[in-house]
Amino acid sequence: MAKTTTAPRARAKAKGKTVAMTGNAGCALAMKQINPDVVAAYPITPQTTIVEEFANYVANGQVDTEYVNVESEHSAMSACIGASAAGARVMTTTSSQGLALMWEELSIASAMRLPIVMHNVNRALSGPINIHCDHSDSMGARDMGWVQLFSETAQESYDNTIIAVKVAEKALLPVMVLHDGFITSHAIDRFDVLDDADVQKFVGEYKPKHALLNVDNPETFGPFAMPAFYYEQRKALRVALDAAKDIVLKVSNDYAKISGREYGLFEEYRLADANIAIVVLGSTAGTTKYVIDEAREKGVKVGMLKLRLFRPFPAAEIAAALSHLKAVAVMDRSDSIGALGGPVYLEVKAALYNSKKRPQIQGYVYGLGGRDTGPDQIETVIEDLKKIAGGKEAPREAVTLLGVKE
Amino acid sequence: MANIKELSRRPDLLSGGHRLCAGCGASIAVRQVLLGANAPVVAGCATGCLEVSTTPYPYTAWKTPFIHNAFENSAATISGVEAAYQALKRKGKIKKDIKFVAFGGDGGTYDIGLQSLSGAMERGHNMVYVCYDNGAYMNTGIQRSGATPFGAATTTSPAGKVRQGKPQQRKDLTQIMAAHNIPYVAQASISHWKDLVEKAEKAFAVDGPAFINVLSPCPRGWRTASDATVEIAKIAVQTGFWPLYEVEDGEWKLNFKPKELKPIVEFLKPQGRFKHLFKPENAHLLEEIQNQVNKNWEALKKRCGAE
Numbered sequence: 001m002a003k004t005t006t007a008p009r010a011r012a013k014a015k016g017k018t019v020a021m022t023g024n025a026g027c028a029l030a031m032k033q034i035n036p037d038v039v040a041a042y043p044i045t046p047q048t049t050i051v052e053e054f055a056n057y058v059a060n061g062q063v064d065t066e067y068v069n070v071e072s073e074h075s076a077m078s079a080c081i082g083a084s085a086a087g088a089r090v091m092t093t094t095s096s097q098g099l100a101l102m103w104e105e106l107s108i109a110s111a112m113r114l115p116i117v118m119h120n121v122n123r124a125l126s127g128p129i130n131i132h133c134d135h136s137d138s139m140g141a142r143d144m145g146w147v148q149l150f151s152e153t154a155q156e157s158y159d160n161t162i163i164a165v166k167v168a169e170k171a172l173l174p175v176m177v178l179h180d181g182f183i184t185s186h187a188i189d190r191f192d193v194l195d196d197a198d199v200q201k202f203v204g205e206y207k208p209k210h211a212l213l214n215v216d217n218p219e220t221f222g223p224f225a226m227p228a229f230y231y232e233q234r235k236a237l238r239v240a241l242d243a244a245k246d247i248v249l250k251v252s253n254d255y256a257k258i259s260g261r262e263y264g265l266f267e268e269y270r271l272a273d274a275n276i277a278i279v280v281l282g283s284t285a286g287t288t289k290y291v292i293d294e295a296r297e298k299g300v301k302v303g304m305l306k307l308r309l310f311r312p313f314p315a316a317e318i319a320a321a322l323s324h325l326k327a328v329a330v331m332d333r334s335d336s337i338g339a340l341g342g343p344v345y346l347e348v349k350a351a352l353y354n355s356k357k358r359p360q361i362q363g364y365v366y367g368l369g370g371r372d373t374g375p376d377q378i379e380t381v382i383e384d385l386k387k388i389a390g391g392k393e394a395p396r397e398a399v400t401l402l403g404v405k406e
Numbered sequence: 407m408a409n410i411k412e413l414s415r416r417p418d419l420l421s422g423g424h425r426l427c428a429g430c431g432a433s434i435a436v437r438q439v440l441l442g443a444n445a446p447v448v449a450g451c452a453t454g455c456l457e458v459s460t461t462p463y464p465y466t467a468w469k470t471p472f473i474h475n476a477f478e479n480s481a482a483t484i485s486g487v488e489a490a491y492q493a494l495k496r497k498g499k500i501k502k503d504i505k506f507v508a509f510g511g512d513g514g515t516y517d518i519g520l521q522s523l524s525g526a527m528e529r530g531h532n533m534v535y536v537c538y539d540n541g542a543y544m545n546t547g548i549q550r551s552g553a554t555p556f557g558a559a560t561t562t563s564p565a566g567k568v569r570q571g572k573p574q575q576r577k578d579l580t581q582i583m584a585a586h587n588i589p590y591v592a593q594a595s596i597s598h599w600k601d602l603v604e605k606a607e608k609a610f611a612v613d614g615p616a617f618i619n620v621l622s623p624c625p626r627g628w629r630t631a632s633d634a635t636v637e638i639a640k641i642a643v644q645t646g647f648w649p650l651y652e653v654e655d656g657e658w659k660l661n662f663k664p665k666e667l668k669p670i671v672e673f674l675k676p677q678g679r680f681k682h683l684f685k686p687e688n689a690h691l692l693e694e695i696q697n698q699v700n701k702n703w704e705a706l707k708k709r710c711g712a713e
Binding site: 037038040064065066068069070071072074075078079080081082083084085086087088090104105108212213214215218219220221222223224225226229 | 446447448450457458461462463464465466468469470471472473474475476478479482483484485486487488489490491492493494496497500502504521522524525526528529
């Protein structure tokens with residue numbers, strides 16, 4: 001069973017230092033410490049400060065990365081695919097429209113089994129155009145065969161970026177690390193970072209089995225697969241992505257040994273003795289913890305499950321962690337328009353359907369396009385859950401849009 | 407430049423047995439260009455006839471490392487491969503000198519891949535981009551592209567009661583690429599193998615990006631006999647429809663300069679795609695095409711200082 005808690009208590013072991021910097025600066029620092037062979041990237045708000053910071057590392061000779069300033073995100077991912085197939089360790093970063101422009105390339109990267117690591121700073125998809133946080137960009141990419149790791153804080157984003165490199169290369173799959181636009185990307189946070197040498201030792205040297213640059217053994221990448229072969233290749237991708245769950249746990253455990261910071265598939269917060277709970281991911285988990293602590297003071301037995309790994313979706317582990325509850329609220333920072341609710345809600349509900357014991361579930365969408373999500377919104381969710389758990393109300397059929405103007 | 411005896415000893419990096427049509431110009435272009443590399447070379451290709459016909463899984467016709475990514479990004483993909491090479495060479499992980507070439511048809515180059523190509527050339531990657539121009543989206547069944555000549559009938563610019571094939575002039579991609587001020591740009595034809603192989607050798611030899619636009623007839627799309635491919639490509643050059651020239655470090659040079667151009671109808675007449683232009687009521691269109699060829703030829707001669 002998955003380890004599901006973050007353990008700040010273990011920090012004493014960690015080497016390195018404590019820094020105060022933005023989430024994006026932390027991500028750029030992790031990239032610098034990884035020192036990838038190739039970075040091909042294109043600027044977009046709110047990701048821009050990552051490519052700027054990394055450009056400074058390049059300009060000052062602090063990395064020996066080949067930094068390709070492409071003319072679009074489509075070319076960013078295209079060049080990453082070429083570089084990764086060539087046999088290089090490759091990273092990139094984007095947001096929103098940039099991720100959307102890469103769409104076609106995302107599924108080619110995963111189908112070609114290329115361990116590209118991409119940081120996506122979550123931003124709402126147009127239209128209307130908006131630069132602020134929601135998860136519609138990366139949730140839209142959820143079926144593209146990438147591992148997706150969500151981060152609540154700058155600390156998690158920094159750690160996930162380093163972990164992602166090892167996960168990608170072990171799973172032979174691309175990995176997307178997510179953190180919230182502006183909230184995590186631009187706010188200065190206090191967190192711990194490793195020494196460069198420890199990061200280098202952790203990621204090790206990348207030795208690809210297949211590489212275009214191995215000219216003595218010519219291989220063809222990206223051939224044309226007709227109905228007789230396509231299906232099996234998609235099956236192979238599913239098998240590989242399912243297997244990535246254990247790889248994420250293994251690499252996270254190895255990382256805990258050098259950092260003192262433990263990560264599981266998800267984090268359980270005051271969940272074991274709870275009878276109601278909120279499922280959430282990203283920075284809103286921080287606000288939710290604060291509200292839960294206040295509610296607990298008043299004797300409300302509420303907990304939280306914060307997702308870290310969204311793809312592959314750890315359905316059995318989540319079902320097991322939630323089955324003892326009476327009522328669960330699932331909060332989505334993106335909508336799956338035309339569906340029953342947001343993508344996290346749909347997945348969690350589906351994960352629980354075949355459980356003998358399962359809670360009532362209600363879905364919420366919140367914070368689209370950067371709409372502020374304060375404690376008051378979480379409080380209303382807890383009030384709803386109390387009514388459902390007490391049998392006073394049935395869960396609403398339709399998704400509830402929190403904080404929207406009527 | 408290697409002589410034909412030397413060229414015959416170089417390995418053929420595209421094997422026979424691929425599934426391109428009899429008389430296809432694309433494979434001729436690829437084999438001649440790869441002869442010019444004369445070093446280990448990594449090839450890429452945009453989605454299109456060449457790609458689907460040479461890599462039907464689990465087979466491949468490529469005897470050199472090859473990558474296909476998607477339709478519009480052959481240039482960006484190979485630019486990434488080249489970037490990886492630069493990084494790994496700098497780190498001492500690769501010792502050999504390796505060349506890089508991206509292929510694309512005219513659809514994947516003039517149209518959907520133009521941005522990717524322009525970006526890769528502007529960034530200065532040490533790579534060659536080769537467009538095999540057959541003047542339409544042949545892989546999907548002969549749809550018009552930015553390279554389709556004026557008046558040509560395609561399945562999306564058919565000749566009908568009120569339209570006589572493609573109503574627009576073709577885009578001059580070779581000159582667009584020359585405007586990138588890269589070290590080497592050339593226009594070549596599969597009919598002039600010595601000229602093409604020489605151009606490929608120059609393109610691979612320069613330090614930085616190079617572009618070659620190769621006329622590669624398509625018997626299916628041009629409605630010509632499959633044994634007439636080389637001949638029709640030669641007439642394209644002789645009529646001035648497809649002048650052979652190169653731009654080397656900004657110096658424009660005409661590589662084939664006949665005393666007199668053959669009339670353009672000699673190029674148009676054998677091709678079924680121009681059949682409708684030979685109806686009496688379309689005589690003015692033939693005249694318009696001839697005028698356009700003359701105008702382009704004079705302008706090119708002027709640029710090349712070949713008056």
